[in-house]
Amino acid sequence: MTDRLRIAFMGSPQIAVHVLAALVAAGHEIACVYSQPPRPSGRGKKLTPTPVHAWAEAHGLDVRTPKSLKKAEEQDAFAALSLDAAVVVAYGLILPQAILDAPRLGCLNMHASILPRWRGAAPIQRAIMAGDQETGVDAMLMDAGLDTGPVLMSARTPITPATTAGTLHDRLAELAAELAPVALARWADGSITQQAQPEAGVTYAHKISAEDQPVDWTKPAGEVDCQIRGLSPFPGAFCHWTPEGEETPVRLKLLMSEASGASGGAAPGTVLDDRLLVACGDGGAVRITVLQRPGKGPMSASVFVNGTPIAPDTRLTS
Known part of the structure; x- marks a missing residue:
């Protein structure tokens, strides 16, 4: 592995927990974890942290839950972390350009599809609903567009007639956890070549309604x-x-x-x-x-x- 990197992790749902745990196990310094704010849940409407928030706190990591990253004070606080990189997995907030530019290496997004197919919010569900026979995880460098940045590495998995969104979620979580530390290390040491996404074949995974x-x-x-x-x-x-x-x-x-x-x-x-x-x-x-x-x-x-x-x-x- 490359030298230990100072990282901010940005994610919210369970699929992101697997990647965060893998980065911790790989020995990187997690300077801060960003996650969506706690929301009311259950019959009592008790404020409940996201799975990433809960896991990070349980493992002694600093957690921040801003409602937006558009304010200058939030961007200044992020820049003050003096990061090598940020790793993003289904965070759920738009990253302004100032956030994207703050880490020395930039921001790496683990996206649950093989881009440019299924950019957007619900790639796992939409891939099955469309009858796709294969999907996977892309390690992608983030830019200002919606999942439009260059891809560093990919891992693929079949979609079978027995696949559900639940089983595919779990499989992609495993793949993302395996891929993220490798992609991060090769990105940091310069041993990987960025690949621009093809212009053909773009589809959008709109939020499930x-x-x-x-x-x-x-x-x-x-x-x-x-x-x-x-x-x-x-x-x-x-x-x-x-x-x-x-x-x-x-x-x-x-x-x-x-x-x-x-x-x-x-x-x-x-x-x-x-x-x-x-x-x-x-x-x-x-x-x-x-x-x-x-x-x-x-x-x-x-x-x-x-x-x-x-x-x-x-x-x-x-």
């Missing part, structure tokens, strides 16, 4: 399957089911599925058998394998239908 969650059964089976897995376990795709003899629809959170079989010409949303095979809009069908109803935990479809049968020919709606 409530509009992404309802299942449109008129879409092809492959798209429905990718939507369900891409939003699992959070926030979850959902549909509605009206139990026999009742008038109020029940919202079902769909957590795992597989594109399986044909609809036999049934209308989209029609349950085709007693094991939750559902017709889609292309003549195909999706089998729901894990789901959740309000007030209950996730359960396999076999357990669900044993206790709450959904008869064939039932129609599920968005």
Whole structure:
């Protein structure tokens, strides 16, 4: 490894914790950790620190949680750290040019896609939802654009028909933790060449919203399957089911599925058998394998239908 570097780490969610831990284990000096401010959480709305904030405090690291880095005093405080580099992983705040310019080497971002595909806020979910067969992690030097800087190193991983956003998150966290110390060392000692991102193939991973969650059964089976897995376990795709003899629809959170079989010409949303095979809009069908109803935990479809049968020919709606 290169000489010990003085670093600021900037990150918020769990995926960033893995990278911070790897940099600490590599022997670098963490001058300060920046994370999003604590936010109300749970029924009691207690202020809760981010996973990075909690981990850093538990390991005796100095933590700062500014709401913005646009003010001159925040930029001066950052510059006063006299950093060799900053490492950024899903921080969630825009870094002004003064912040980008302050570290001697600049700012290194660990981004959860193979750029220029899926620049932006939700690359893990969007890659699955789009049916991509591969994704990964890029170690990228930050500039003023949105994930537009040159790439130093990449690590790739396949997306399989069993991949969910949750399992992919965990795999990319491992890859980022492995890649970050190596990319940082090679960046610092000059043994790596920056590669400008291609101009072709740019896509944007817009933030997941409530509009992404309802299942449109008129879409092809492959798209429905990718939507369900891409939003699992959070926030979850959902549909509605009206139990026999009742008038109020029940919202079902769909957590795992597989594109399986044909609809036999049934209308989209029609349950085709007693094991939750559902017709889609292309003549195909999706089998729901894990789901959740309000007030209950996730359960396999076999357990669900044993206790709450959904008869064939039932129609599920968005």
